[in-house]
Amino acid sequence: DAYDVAVVGATGAVGETMIEILEQRDFPVRNLYPLASSRSAGKTIKFKGKSVTVTDLAEFDFSKAQIGLFSAGGSISAEYAPKAGAAGCVVIDNTSHFRRDEDIPLVVPEVNIEALAGYTKRNIIANPNCSTIQMLVALKPIYDAVGIERINVATYQAVSGTGKEAIEELAGQTARLLNGQEAECEVYPKQIAFNALPHIDTFQDNGYTREEMKMVWETQKIFGDASIKVNPTCVRIPVFYGHSEAVHIETAEKLSAEQARELMRNAPGVTLMDERADGGYPTAVTEATGKDPVFVGRIREDISHPRGLDMWIVADNVRKGAALNSVQIAECLIGTYLD
Numbered sequence: 600d601a602y603d604v605a606v607v608g609a610t611g612a613v614g615e616t617m618i619e620i621l622e623q624r625d626f627p628v629r630n631l632y633p634l635a636s637s638r639s640a641g642k643t644i645k646f647k648g649k650s651v652t653v654t655d656l657a658e659f660d661f662s663k664a665q666i667g668l669f670s671a672g673g674s675i676s677a678e679y680a681p682k683a684g685a686a687g688c689v690v691i692d693n694t695s696h697f698r699r700d701e702d703i704p705l706v707v708p709e710v711n712i713e714a715l716a717g718y719t720k721r722n723i724i725a726n727p728n729c730s731t732i733q734m735l736v737a738l739k740p741i742y743d744a745v746g747i748e749r750i751n752v753a754t755y756q757a758v759s760g761t762g763k764e765a766i767e768e769l770a771g772q773t774a775r776l777l778n779g780q781e782a783e784c785e786v787y788p789k790q791i792a793f794n795a796l797p798h799i800d801t802f803q804d805n806g807y808t809r810e811e812m813k814m815v816w817e818t819q820k821i822f823g824d825a826s827i828k829v830n831p832t833c834v835r836i837p838v839f840y841g842h843s844e845a846v847h848i849e850t851a852e853k854l855s856a857e858q859a860r861e862l863m864r865n866a867p868g869v870t871l872m873d874e875r876a877d878g879g880y881p882t883a884v885t886e887a888t889g890k891d892p893v894f895v896g897r898i899r900e901d902i903s904h905p906r907g908l909d910m911w912i913v914a915d916n917v918r919k920g921a922a923l924n925s926v927q928i929a930e931c932l933i934g935t936y937l938d
């Protein structure tokens with residue numbers, strides 16, 4: 600069997616990678632419909648060696664597709680995902696718009712694939728936030744083995760999570776500054792080159808940013824555990840691809856570093872890289888960029904807490920954090936539910 604697949608936001612950082620991953624994983628695509636704004640209509644993209652023309656989203660008839668991969672922003676999904684769903688196209692939405700809706704499953708295949716069954720209510724499945732996905736792929740086996748009461752996490756997030764304009768802003772600022780010129784800030788409120796910004800998405804009344812609150816809400820929803828405590832600080836850093844996270848957990852029962860390492864060795868979607876030596880840990884640029892796994896290192900027992908464990912978790916935010924996770928959801932969908 601093969602499927603007609605629409606990619607909404609096909610010219611964006613995530614959409615382009617979605618199309619690349621559909622090809623790399625040999626997803627059974629009959630017709631590919633790359634969709635974007637009217638600005639991009641008529642451009643062509645490459646898929647399996649052929650040129651395919653980009654269509655204006657506003658003019659597309661979603662009854663022509665069985666699967667829609669959406670990554671063009673929350674307001675676009677708000678408008679078009681329900682229309683697509685009603686036309687019989689199952690939407691896998693990469694934006695945050697539907698993630699908290701009770702009747703929409705929020706799925707990481709390695710963590711809660713059982714939740715996928717609920718998609719039929721609205722024909723929409725939500726893809727979680729990039730930082731949440733990589734953290735939960737690594738924490739799931741620990742959660743199942745000994746329970747997790749609390750997560751303290753600081754993220755070091757790449758600019759590609761913001762989109763193509765942010766990738767250009769980092770490159771442009773870096774070049775200008777190295778040439779003795781002034782940095783121009785358009786996408787971010789402060790200089791991102793050679794800097795670290797403790798600010799991702801909008802500020803909330805409680806002083807956390809929305810990105811930080813996504814990690815709280817989504818962890819609770821995906822683990823199906825409203826009692827798990829999550830305390831994040833999300834930081835944007837001048838890296839193009841790959842999010843890093845310093846994660847400190849408090850488990851319900853004591854877990855040794857060696858037991859945690861053993862769990863990581865057997866965890867689906869995880870690659871353990873944990874030599875206690877120079878360079879014996881994963882990094883965004885050297886290990887994660889362009890790769891599928893979530894890389895874990897620096898596992899150690901927290902000297903300040905009897906049931907504390909520290910770890911370093913890295914993944915390609917555009918792949919596992921977005922495009923790959925969406926395509927994996929689509930693979931589960933066709934494997935189990937669609938004819």
Ligand code: A2P
Nearest residue numbers: 608609610611612635636638639656671762763
């Ligand atoms: P376009 O290139 O035509 O603007 P990124 O996250 O990298 O910034 O990419 C955003 C993606 O969402 C792009 O593919 C962009 O298409 C698409 N997009 C933005 N606004 C719209 C819109 N109004 N209708 C359809 N697609 C849109």
